[in-house]
Amino acid sequence: MTYEDALVSVIIPLYNRQDTIQRAVDSVLSQSYSNIEVLVVDDGSTDHSIEMLEKYHNDNRVRIFCQEYNxxxxxxxxxGIREAKGDYIAxxxxxxxxxxDKLEKQIKRMEYGDFQVSFCAFKRQYPKTIQIIPDISEYLSSDKIKERLKKANIVGTPTLVIHREVVHEIGIxxxxxxxxxxxxxxxxxxKKYDICFVNEVLVIEYQLDDCISLNQKSLHEAYALLLKKHSDFLDIGYIWNQYLETGNEITSQNIDWDKLDEVIGDITKRNGFCTKDDLYKAAINQISEKYFRMKYYEEQKFKNILNKLVSEKFVVYGAGFFARQAADMLEKRNLLPxxxxxxxxxGTDSMNNIPVIQLSEWNEPDMIVILAVSGKAQEKIIADLQKKGRYNYYIYPDCI
Structure with missing residues (x-):
């Protein structure tokens, strides 16, 4: 069998992409490598995505499947993998x-180089900039690819072509x-196969605003799962820092020590090269660095707004210790909220002869807010302000 004889099954998951799905499918159907089938799997779209696929109704290369729910x-x-008929899956x-020429170049390289898996470089297209992943100026051998994968991913899903035997071996x-x-x-x-790299940009990835890739919470959860599943392969120190870097419990001041302890326990059970102490030290260092970066950032924001404040054109959120401290500092500058x-x-109606009112009674959304409450209360108050469409707030630095 020559490389042109191999059928390639191209799987495209679809969810609410009415504006882009035809471009995606057309870019597969126009491949110079012609022995293909396209499997579009709709995952419960609620827009007009399915209607956009009517264009391919008479094209026997395109098969469409619909999930019962998202x-x-x-x-x-x-x-799509279960429905695929191809020798290769992309x-x-x-x-x-x-x-x-994406498929032609990758399949040819795999057939002639006796590889079961290949990927190519891709261009990540942002509204104003682009990024090429991975760097195509350097040749990546299979060993180099494995070393890179220990720290970060360089294999984008749309760049990947694998022989169906690989799926049977390693799973879906x-x-x-x-x-x-x-x-x-x-x-x-x-872990089981050599991977070949075609060092050309053969895929364009468009970064959309609603893309799941922008969700930090899901990224944090994903790093935790990687650490649990593959601590025997990964560079633990590096990936651990990525996990910490993306954690909401660390970017805020409410550290979820139980969650950290659970993840640390899972890692150390599977990896004999690091101890709980090592990981906790890394966590403390990361938390400290984030704290001081955040504090410096908020201090600079507060200094900038301080020069623009006008008496009775701002309010102070809070009526406790930090609010009194902030009020005293502002009063020395002849600034009164x-x-x-x-x-x-x-029961307190005023403080320093200035009225105290509830958030529900306040209806001046354009007014500047000086947030002067303890760190534990800040997250909820900020959420309450944002629910009311009020984003013009600044944290009094001593509260951080």
Whole structure:
């Protein structure tokens, strides 16, 4: 069998991409490598995505499947894998685009180099900038690829082509992964197979505002799962820092020590090269660095706004110790707030002869807010302000 004889199944998960799905499918159908089938798996779209696929009704290369309900991109890809008939399986995303010779170059390289897995570089297109991943100026051998994968993913889902035997050996996408599903799959592949890299940009990835890739919470959860599943492969110190860096419990001041302890326990059970003490030290260092960065940032913001304040054109949120401290500092600058705002009143009607009112009674959304409450209360108060469309707030630095 020559390389042109191999059927390639291209799987495209689809969810609410009415504006981009035709571009994605067309970029596959226009490939110079012609022996293909395209499997579009709709994951419960609520827009006109399915209607956009009517264009391919008479094209026997395109097969369309519909999930009963939204289950996520991983489940949609796995449905496509189960339905695929090809010798090779490739993955595409419904908002991205392939260059015309992508499959030809990757399949040819795999057939002639006796590789079961290949990937190429891709261009990540932002509104004003681009990023090429990975760097195509350097040749990446299979060993170098494995070394890179220990610290970060360089294998984007739409760049990947694998022989179906690989899927039978290492399994399908992990549907528990909220993000980094391509990274997790690439790690499993790298543990058992050599991977070849076609060092050309053959995929364009368009970064959209509603893309799950922008969700930090899901990224944090994904790093935790990677650490649990693959601590025997990963550079633990590096990935641990990524986990800490993305954690909401660390960027805020409410550190979830139980969650950290759970993850640390899972890592140390599977890895004999690091101890709980090592990981806790790394966590403390990361927390400290984030705290001082955040404090410096808020201090600079506060200094900038301080020079623009005008008496009775701002309010102070809080009526306790920090609010009094902030009021005294402002009064020395001849600056008086119009009100002190509180979430609920405890009988105090005024402070320093300035009215104390509840947030629910305050209706001046354009007024500057000086947030002078303890760190534990800040998160909820900020959420309450944002619910009311009030984003013009600044944290009094001594509260941080």
């Amino acid at each position: 289950q996520g991109a991983n489940a949609a890809r796995n449905r 993955f595409h995303d419904s908002d991205d685009e392939w260059l015309p 996408f992990d549907e528990e992964m909220p993000r980094l599903q391509d990274y997790e799959l690439a790690i499993r592949i790298a 119009k009100y002190f705002i509180v979430s609920s009143k405890d």
